[in-house]
Amino acid sequence: MSEIRDELVARLGEAVETATHPQNVPINLYETDEALVAVAPLPGVMGDDVEITVESGRLTIEAAMRTAAPKNYLRHEWHYGPYRREVEIPDDFGAQVTATFGNGQLAIQLGRGTPDGRVVAKPRS
Numbered sequence: 060m061s062e063i064r065d066e067l068v069a070r071l072g073e074a075v076e077t078a079t080h081p082q083n084v085p086i087n088l089y090e091t092d093e094a095l096v097a098v099a100p101l102p103g104v105m106g107d108d109v110e111i112t113v114e115s116g117r118l119t120i121e122a123a124m125r126t127a128a129p130k131n132y133l134r135h136e137w138h139y140g141p142y143r144r145e146v147e148i149p150d151d152f153g154a155q156v157t158a159t160f161g162n163g164q165l166a167i168q169l170g171r172g173t174p175d176g177r178v179v180a181k182p183r184s
Contacts, residue, residue: 081143084120088146095152095169101142106160106184111167113153113178119145120165158182 087098101109101122108123122142154172158165160182167182 081141084142084144086144086146095148097167099165100163101165102163106182109160109165109182111158111180113156113174115173116147116150118148153178156180160184
């Protein structure tokens with residue numbers, strides 16, 4: 060009985076950790092002639108749950124947590140958000156921010172020019 064309790068306590072601790080601390084989002088970042096482009100996978104997220112913030116020298120991606128459908132999992136290793144990633148960007152990008160979200164992938168285009176303060180954007184699907 061003690062082994063079962065110990066396993067339940069450990070699994071509950073892992074679940075609380077996952078639910079309360081945002082997962083780091085891997086990101087690809089590259090420059091084109093017109094923009095700085097960031098691409099990030101966000102599995103299990105809907106486009107409406109994503110928020111992109113650009114300030115001079117910084118790009119932040121956040122996505123709200125989604126919960127998995129209740130199932131009798133034999134193994135459950137894929138955790139759903141929340142997601143958060145902050146990355147430094149060159150100061151001369153972010154004047155215009157556009158983003159798309161489809162098939163679990165977020166693509167952000169940061170136009171050349173310094174942002175005028177803090178810019179918040181949502182992706183279009």
